[in-house]
Amino acid sequence: NAGVTQTPKFQVLKTGQSMTLQCAQDMNHEYMSWYRQDPGMGLRLIHYSVGAGITDQGEVPNGYNVSRSTTEDFPLRLLSAAPSQTSVYFCASSDGPEKFGYTFGSGTRLTVV
Amino acid sequence: GNSVTQMEGPVTLSEEAFLTINCTYTATGYPSLFWYVQYPGEGLQLLLKATKADDKGSNKGFEATYRKETTSFHLEKGSVQVSDSAVYFCALTMTGGFKTIFGAGTRLFVKA
Numbered sequence: 001n002a003g004v005t006q007t008p009k010f011q012v013l014k015t016g017q018s019m020t021l022q023c024a025q026d027m028n029h030e031y032m033s034w035y036r037q038d039p040g041m042g043l044r045l046i047h048y049s050v051g052a053g054i055t056d057q058g059e060v061p062n063g064y065n066v067s068r069s070t071t072e073d074f075p076l077r078l079l080s081a082a083p084s085q086t087s088v089y090f091c092a093s094s095d096g097p098e099k100f101g102y103t104f105g106s107g108t109r110l111t112v113v
Numbered sequence: 114g115n116s117v118t119q120m121e122g123p124v125t126l127s128e129e130a131f132l133t134i135n136c137t138y139t140a141t142g143y144p145s146l147f148w149y150v151q152y153p154g155e156g157l158q159l160l161l162k163a164t165k166a167d168d169k170g171s172n173k174g175f176e177a178t179y180r181k182e183t184t185s186f187h188l189e190k191g192s193v194q195v196s197d198s199a200v201y202f203c204a205l206t207m208t209g210g211f212k213t214i215f216g217a218g219t220r221l222f223v224k225a
Binding site: 031043107 | 154
């Protein structure tokens with residue numbers, strides 16, 4: 001049981017480049033979320049999805065896009081990378097967040113230079 | 114809005130010491146409360162949870178009790194080990210909701 005798989009684990013981008021962070025889960029969870037983790041700020045919600053075809057913005061959505069064409073996959077797209085997007089990104093999934101909490105991936109460490 | 118406040122770290126303890134990490138929350142309704150743990154270089158793992166007032170969550174020797182009257186969910190462990198060194202996050206999810214709000218995290222160092 002792989003759980004939540006994120007790729008790549010590390011990435012360096014130049015300012016203005018675009019890229020997609022991949023996230024896949026094999027638990028048939030309806031709920032999926034993307035968070036960024038910055039020192040001293042905990043985790044901040046970027047985008048979330050409550051099922052295939054349904055996405056919405058979280059606390060810090062600017063500069064990011066998401067889509068959810070299947071239950072399993074929830075990619076995060078950086079449209080034009082900026083140094084302020086240097087962070088560690090976590091994808092998480094759940095079968096019912098208020099009852100069961102979230103299962104997290106191992107993260108992608110992104111540096112924008 | 115809803116929020117979670119944790120004690121600032123780092124917290125440094127000797128092995129076998131008693132651990133308390135304070136967590137208080139602000140919420141307009143009745144949230145579920147969680148503690149997550151993050152080991153170096155890894156993602157967060159759910160440590161324990163409580164879904165209603167007076168519930169006690171427990172796992173791996175850690176405990177936390179959902180106190181509605183003090184809006185708190187403090188994490189405790191009677192005897193910490195070096196392997197407990199990690200960052201601990203308190204979090205809440207509103208009833209009927211799916212967005213989870215995290216505290217800033219508390220780093221714990223346990224010395225042998």
